[in-house]
Amino acid sequence: MSTLALAEIPLDQRRSGYEQLSTASKAMQDDDTSNPGTLTVLDGEALWGRKVGDTGKSCADCHGDATTSMRGVSARYPAFSPAKGRPIDIEQRINLCRTEHQKAAPLAHESRDLLTLTTFVGKQSRGMPVAVVNDEKTRPFIEAGQRSYRARQGQLNLSCQNCHDDHWGEKLAGVPLVQGHPNGYPLYRLEWQSIGSLQRRLRNCLIGMRAEPYAYGAEEYVALELFLMWRARGMTVETPAVRP
Amino acid sequence: MSARALINVPRKAKRGEVIEIKTLISHIMETGFRHGTTGELIPRDIITSFTCKYNGEEIFATQLYPAIAANPFVTFHTVATESGTLAFHWIGDNGFEMTEEAKIAVE
Amino acid sequence: MYRLIITRREVLKTSGAIALGAALPGQANALGQMETAIRRVIGEAEIRKGKVTLDLPPLVENGNTVPLTVIVDSPMTKADHVKAIHVFNEKNPQPNVVSMQLGPRAGKAHVSTRVRLAGTQTLTAIAEMSDGTYWSDSQEVIVTLAACLEDLI
Numbered sequence: 001m002s003t004l005a006l007a008e009i010p011l012d013q014r015r016s017g018y019e020q021l022s023t024a025s026k027a028m029q030d031d032d033t034s035n036p037g038t039l040t041v042l043d044g045e046a047l048w049g050r051k052v053g054d055t056g057k058s059c060a061d062c063h064g065d066a067t068t069s070m071r072g073v074s075a076r077y078p079a080f081s082p083a084k085g086r087p088i089d090i091e092q093r094i095n096l097c098r099t100e101h102q103k104a105a106p107l108a109h110e111s112r113d114l115l116t117l118t119t120f121v122g123k124q125s126r127g128m129p130v131a132v133v134n135d136e137k138t139r140p141f142i143e144a145g146q147r148s149y150r151a152r153q154g155q156l157n158l159s160c161q162n163c164h165d166d167h168w169g170e171k172l173a174g175v176p177l178v179q180g181h182p183n184g185y186p187l188y189r190l191e192w193q194s195i196g197s198l199q200r201r202l203r204n205c206l207i208g209m210r211a212e213p214y215a216y217g218a219e220e221y222v223a224l225e226l227f228l229m230w231r232a233r234g235m236t237v238e239t240p241a242v243r244p
Numbered sequence: 245m246s247a248r249a250l251i252n253v254p255r256k257a258k259r260g261e262v263i264e265i266k267t268l269i270s271h272i273m274e275t276g277f278r279h280g281t282t283g284e285l286i287p288r289d290i291i292t293s294f295t296c297k298y299n300g301e302e303i304f305a306t307q308l309y310p311a312i313a314a315n316p317f318v319t320f321h322t323v324a325t326e327s328g329t330l331a332f333h334w335i336g337d338n339g340f341e342m343t344e345e346a347k348i349a350v351e
Numbered sequence: 352m353y354r355l356i357i358t359r360r361e362v363l364k365t366s367g368a369i370a371l372g373a374a375l376p377g378q379a380n381a382l383g384q385m386e387t388a389i390r391r392v393i394g395e396a397e398i399r400k401g402k403v404t405l406d407l408p409p410l411v412e413n414g415n416t417v418p419l420t421v422i423v424d425s426p427m428t429k430a431d432h433v434k435a436i437h438v439f440n441e442k443n444p445q446p447n448v449v450s451m452q453l454g455p456r457a458g459k460a461h462v463s464t465r466v467r468l469a470g471t472q473t474l475t476a477i478a479e480m481s482d483g484t485y486w487s488d489s490q491e492v493i494v495t496l497a498a499c500l501e502d503l504i
Contacts, residue, residue, distance in 0.1 A: 022412050034266060038250055039250060042250070174495040175412075175495065190416040191413050193313060194314065263458075264461075275444075275467070277444045303456045304457065306452070308449055309445055309449060311445065312465070313416040316464065318463075319462060319463045320457065320462045321459040322457055
């Protein structure tokens with residue numbers, strides 16, 4: 001456990017990226033009718049009830065009303081999958097449901113339908129604390145994620161830690177540096193002008209650092225996502241958030 | 245699955261009160277000035293006009309250009325004159341059309 | 352470029368009319384395009400400073416989505432109201448941003464939207480009043496690029 005505590009931002013100094021938003025962007029996130037993420041959540045309500053696959057089942061057929069059955073679920077993902085012997089993120093969990101229970105093809109990463117479902121499910125955790133599990137099964141993966149986080153990489157030889165632990169609050173090319181917490185994903189990024197996943201954002205960072213991004217769905221991302229969620233434990237889920 | 249529009253209209257208002265109406269619609273608003281990965285120009289695909297009618301009478305109209313950000317958000321005001329229906333209508337390139345309605349009770 | 356913007360603003364303030372001032376090569380297109388677009392919309396009428404407040408963040412978070420508000424000081428009565436609000440920009444490939452038609456039923460001339468800005472530039476909002484007069488406000492907005500750009504997915 002001691003390696004995890006090293007160089008962490010003290011728990012009481014952690015700040016959500018929300019706090020560094022402009023007043024207008026905060027208003028955009030807070031008001032459901034001006035948050036473009038709400039449009040995705042509404043699409044999710046419809047998709048939740050759509051029958052798919054060989055079984056002709058919808059998510060609702062097994063899970064019923066998402067506002068109760070999915071409450072708090074995203075807040076504890078990535079979670080350990082006994083079947084896979086490793087943690088999986090919410091995208092992989094949804095695709096497991098699709099292939100095993102709906103007998104439907106898995107949804108591609110960053111596809112509209114997958115984003116719609118992950119945003120809809122994520123919204124059911126809004127306002128709740130991030131609550132991923134750190135136990136003997138997940139710890140090796142959290143530590144692997146932490147090693148990724150601290151490793152210098154790419155042409156700029158930067159690690160995530162260099163900016164997001166050591167220099168958060170300062171500016172990079174005129175833009176305030178955030179601590180980099182994943183508590184708002186999937187979120188509406190102004191730069192993308194669309195909703196996007198945590199993996200898409202991590203890829204942006206890797207490309208920005210001139211490092212080779214892993215392929216979508218790589219285990220390295222899940223370990224990093226799990227570490228980031230552990231780093232953000234107890235912070236409030238804001239999905240769907242708005243960020244620049 | 246089609247785009248949806250979000251309308252924020254107060255459900256109730258006093259006669260003569262000035263109310264704010266907020267509208268948000270899902271649309272890529274492709275400017276027509278961007279190039280794809282092989283250098284080809286991505287064709288324009290935007291919402292070009294948006295109107296609001298209050299019990300059949302047009303109270304607000306707007307013409308949108310590529311400079312309007314994706315997922316157009318437009319807010320305006322109107323005087324709550326009587327109970328009834330606010331009808332919203334968007335038209336755009338490639339035959340895009342969307343309508344939404346909101347009811348208001350004016351006492 | 353900076354000098355040219357100040358010159359144009361001073362022309363707007365003092366003579367109250369938009370004049371096609373001497374333009375530096377390379378800047379001529381941007382300014383000329385905006386002037387032409389304005390004239391195409393409102394004709395040859397004189398444009399006065401005042402009554403209009405164009406509200407934009409002076410330094411945007413992201414040029415892809417910039418909140419923009421226009422408020423016009425007007426009683427919005429049948430006799431005296433804002434008929435239309437037009438917004439123009441100088442650096443985007445197209446000079447028009449948005450045009451909105453209001454009227455006495457609006458109650459308040461207060462509208463807002465979100466715009467895209469291709470770079471640091473000045474925007475101009477022009478209000479057309481029911482008595483045939485035109486009023487305007489301009490604001491310069493600084494736009495930086497996002498720190499970590501991505502490939503097209």
